[in-house]
Amino acid sequence: MTKCLKYGCSTLIFLLLIGGSSVMSQNTDPTAEKAKIEQVIKNSIRWALTKDTVMSYNCYALDTSLFWFSPDNAGNLSGGDAFKKLTEEVFLNPAFKAIRSDFKDLRITLSSSGDCAWWSCFLDDINEWDGKPASWFNVRWTGVLEKLDGQWKIRQMHFSHALEDFRKKAQPSDTAGTKN
Numbered sequence: 404m405t406k407c408l409k410y411g412c413s414t415l416i417f418l419l420l421i422g423g424s425s426v427m428s429q430n431t432d433p434t435a436e437k438a439k440i441e442q443v444i445k446n447s448i449r450w451a452l453t454k455d456t457v458m459s460y461n462c463y464a465l466d467t468s469l470f471w472f473s474p475d476n477a478g479n480l481s482g483g484d485a486f487k488k489l490t491e492e493v494f495l496n497p498a499f500k501a502i503r504s505d506f507k508d509l510r511i512t513l514s515s516s517g518d519c520a521w522w523s524c525f526l527d528d529i530n531e532w533d534g535k536p537a538s539w540f541n542v543r544w545t546g547v548l549e550k551l552d553g554q555w556k557i558r559q560m561h562f563s564h565a566l567e568d569f570r571k572k573a574q575p576s577d578t579a580g581t582k583n
Contacts, residue, residue, distance in 0.1 A: 431517040436555075440511050440520050440548060443555045448528060451494050451501035459490060464549065464556040471560035474542065502529040502538075518550040526562070541565070 443462050450459035463469055465483030473479050480486055493499060509524040528539040539562070546560035 433513050433517075436513055436517065436520070437511045440513070440522070440555050441509065443548065443557065444509070444511075444522055444524075444546070445504070445506060447557055448504045448526070449501075451499075451530070452503075454495055456490060456495070459494075460487075461554070462557055464551060464558050468558055470558075471546075472562065474539075474562050474564050498533045499537075500531045500534075502531065504528050507541075520548045520550075520555070522546055522548075 446458050447462040450456070450462070463483065463486060465486065467482045469483050469486055470481050471479065480489060494501075505527040507525040507527070509522065511520060511522045513520045523543070523545045526539060526542045526544040528542065530537055541564075543563045543565065544560065547558050548555045549558050550556075
């Protein structure tokens with residue numbers, strides 16, 4: 404009898420574990436989830452075209468865990484309150500005008516649990532400040548999202564420029580007439 408109980412409990416635990424995994428995989432369509440995630444990623448930039456803050460704020464976990472690295476340390480951001488302040492002071496400023504954004508080589512990976520995802524892409528974020536170009540081209544952009552209450556929210560992002568891009572900018576565009 405004790406053997407039966409011993410194996411019965413082990414089998415029950417095994418079935419519960421397998422059953423729990425099956426429920427998650429049956430309820431989660433990876434293709435549909437990746438489409439939702441892609442929309443959140445793109446909306447997190449494209450909201451600025453119409454200055455739709457509701458769209459923007461719906462993309463982020465607006466708590467103390469929100470963080471992003473900017474290409475320069477002055478642009479790093481930590482927390483939902485800091486994000487809202489940046490939105491109001493920069494992106495809602497009449498001097499700022501979003502024009503277009505392009506997402507190249509967007510790669511999205513969904514965790515096996517289905518509640519976490521990460522992405523990478525190259526971003527062209529075309530905009531102006533006071534009518535002058537203030538765009539980012541070929542910026543490497545990575546981030547992490549978490550599914551909270553059924554909605555995908557960005558928790559962390561990292562923007563950076565490749566060293567090669569900095570070197571190209573540093574070279575004079577017109578070297579005619581210079582001596583070697």
